[in-house]
Amino acid sequence: MSEQGAGGAGEGERPFLYVVVCAAGVADGVGVLIDAARARGWEVGVTATPVAMGGFFDVAAVEARTGRPVRSAWRTPGDPRPFPPPDAVVVAPATFNTINKWAAGLADTLAVATLCEASGLGVPIAVLPCVTGALASHPAYRESLARLRGMGVRFGDPYAGDSQGAAKEGTRPEFGWQRALDLLERR
Helix, strand or coil: CCCCCCCCCCCCCCCEEEEEECCCCCHHHHHHHHHHHHCCEEEEEECCCHHHHHHCHHHHHHHHHHHCCCCCCCEEECCCCCCCCCCCCEEECCHHHHHHHHHHHCCCHHHHHHHHHHCCCCCCCEEEEEEEHHHHCCHHHHHHHHHHHHHEEEECCCCCCCCHHHHCCCCCCHHHHHHHHHHHCCC
């Protein structure tokens, strides 16, 4: 982000949305979120967890959609900033691991460090959790959600990807990508 603080859009510029992608099977649909955000007037930059970069989504297709590199590693001090400061952040899909590390302030990846910094700057953040029921019942996860909500983070309904009957048919329920944008617009 920037020493100038949050908010990359100037007069007449489109606001800038950071999308943080975690390693969950539905990550392959992140293009739906990017297209919806651009249709609503956002410019988009994507940061992914290192594991998500390992085949959870098509990095080249996302780069073509956004016109920017997908970030996963820190830049060196002499490198230019690839994205302007964010006007908002979406975390989708947000995994158990990322949510817990973020709530605890464990910024060991660029993705989690971005979330920690955005939180500290007061940037609006919307999260679409993708967590199984068993993990969602873990006390650390529930405490992490409470802490992040207390910081003003907005959460969509949890997605486990295994609704009744879907597993038998070999399909999974649709992930509500656009819900993240709706959460940001709720002020």
